[in-house]
Amino acid sequence: MKNKDTEKKPKSKLILGFILIALGALLFFSLLSFTYDDIVSLKQAELSFKKIVTLDFPYTRNMIGPFGAGLAWVFQIIFSEPFSFFLSVFLFITGILYIFGSKIEKLTRKLIFIFLFFVWLTLFYLSVGGAFPICRGIVFTFIIDKIFYPIFNSVGSAIILGLALFGTIIFIFEAPTILNFFKSLFSRPERKFKPSKERKKKPLISYKKHEKEIEPPTPKVKKEKKKKDKKQKIESVATKTPKTTDEEDSSYPLPDYHKMLQDSPSMTKHAIEEKRKEIDEKSKLLQSKLKEFDIEGDVVNVNIGPVITQYELRPAPGTKISKYTALADDLALALKAKSIRIVAPIPGKDTIGFEIPNNKSEFIYLKEVLDSDEMKNDPSPTLIALGKDITGEPIITDLKDLRHLLIAGETGSGKSVCLNTILNTILYRAHPDQVRLILFDPKKIELSLYKKVPHLVKEVITDFEDVVYLL
Structure with missing residues (x-):
């Protein structure tokens, strides 16, 4: 059943595409060569059913003949001339996309909004006083005169249709792009000269360590007291032991991946x-x-x-x-x-x-790679797991030795899986004071799960300008 469906689908697309191209071309050239003299000659001929069957039509100057003259006349009366021209081009382009476009499903939504854009544009023009006969159509005139004007009057109709027109433009050119543009107009000057309070509180590099601290003058004391102080200081220093990295990291326990990750199943x-x-x-x-x-x-x-x-x-x-x-x-x-x-x-x-x-590909489990001797014997916190090689041995490398790491591939090849594996390997092995991360996720999808990770210098960044400032 699946094979039959996949065979029929391309044929139906081709047939529909050619029909839309033919309709668009016929309508466009009919409108382009339309004259009212052709309509007058058709009316004077008094066409009957017998004349139509015997193809007894009068001479017309339309490129598509009497059929084109009648088609253009009908569309102009119903939809108006400008909208009819747009409709012909819209049908033609949609037909081409159905034939040559491999991802027509993704374009369908945008094509619908483009169609609605011209509908709202025609209605908006009529609502603000567009009274040329060339722009009048039965459909649009009825909507304006019988629906919008009785309820909203001319000003209200213009406001509502204007908002509908603007909303359609946002959907065509994608809302985030337009909203970010308006946002940047007001936020750019602030970012240049007034960094946010959060940035002021958490500078990436502290220069206070390099500044000489001004010590207050020590008060004059007796020699006996000084000796006692020295003894006390020596005793206190002797009792203090230097902090190890384990003591510093005790506030953040490493997650136990043995409980969190799935075991690799044994072969039957x-x-x-x-x-x-x-x-x-x-x-x-x-x-x-x-x-x-x-x-x-x-x-x-x-x-x-x-x-x-x-x-x-x-x-x-x-x-x-x-x-x-x-x-x-x-x-x-x-x-x-x-x-x-x-x-x-x-x-x-x-x-x-x-x-x-192989006939069947096997799953590679992260827990199995983390438990390997190569991973356990290397104390580097930036060690990352990348999978297994042809012989089944784990592929492990150190991120600090890689100047640049590019993860590329076609859709479904495992780019996201690789990226999550790299991040999880570091999070399972490294403390926040050993590795600091800056994550940039413009899509707001891939890395949103890591927003509460303590290893982050700043929360997951989604704006390009924040990345430039942070780096």
Whole structure:
């Protein structure tokens, strides 16, 4: 059933698109070449059903002929000439988007608001005294004269329609963009010369440490008292012990991720047998497909990963490596895989690696990576977990060694998951006095959950100007 629906949907879009383009083009050229002489000649001809059936029409100067003259006349009477022109262009553009636009669902809402914009614009023009016959249409005249004027009069109608027009503009160009523009007109001078109270209270860098403190003059005392004071000071200093980092951080206990994170499920016997069967089948299939191309080799080792498995093949003596690398697409087709990566040769080995996607991808659990020896043995607070490699070993790196880190990929590839994994790794391991974070979230969606984290220098920032000021 799913396949039938996916096949029918593109066809219906194409048909609807061509119909809208045809209607838009016919209406546009009919209006463009419209003259009242054509209407007069059509009336004088006294068209009957017989004349219409026999196509006995009088001569018209309209580009679309008698049909175009009648169509333009009807639309002008009902909707007015300017709105009819807009309607023709609107139909034409909508048809093109239905044919060539892959994301028409996202544009539908904006197209509706554009259509409403011209409706409100025509009504607003009529409400403020637009009395030209060219702008009069039965529909708009009825709405103004029979609905708005009796209830709101001319001034009230203009105010209501003006607000509706402005609201439609906001929806077309997105409300945050327009509201931020008006906000910036009034807030920019304040930000330049008057930073907010919150910023004054919490400066990022304190310069008081570098200033010389003026000590008050010490009063003159007797020598005996001085000796006693010195003894007391020595005793007090001796009794005091320096604070360790653990004592400083005792106010903030690290979260116990063992209770918070999910355990990775253990594989059942059935799953293990299926995995072995899959590896054996792909190993034999890989060797048999290579034999079809007169290439000999044996699979000597298999590195099983969560998403990709690497099959190590030892080539026969005298076989060139270039033969293997040229068969990536052919092997992908034979093994029914999206793609195959060939590592020829594997560094430090006499084998060639064929990296083939697994039939079922496994989930990688953050708790498993945090419990790894690599993570436990490294005390760095900026250590981050990135997942697992082909062999199933955890991928861990130190954020302080990365000058810049760019996370990119297509929709659904896991960018948000990666970003949340990095942040959670730091929050589970580091105290607020060890790592300070500045989070910028212009979408107000991705990082809103971290707004109460004590590691933040400032609450999650959503405004570009605040970022510039803070940095």
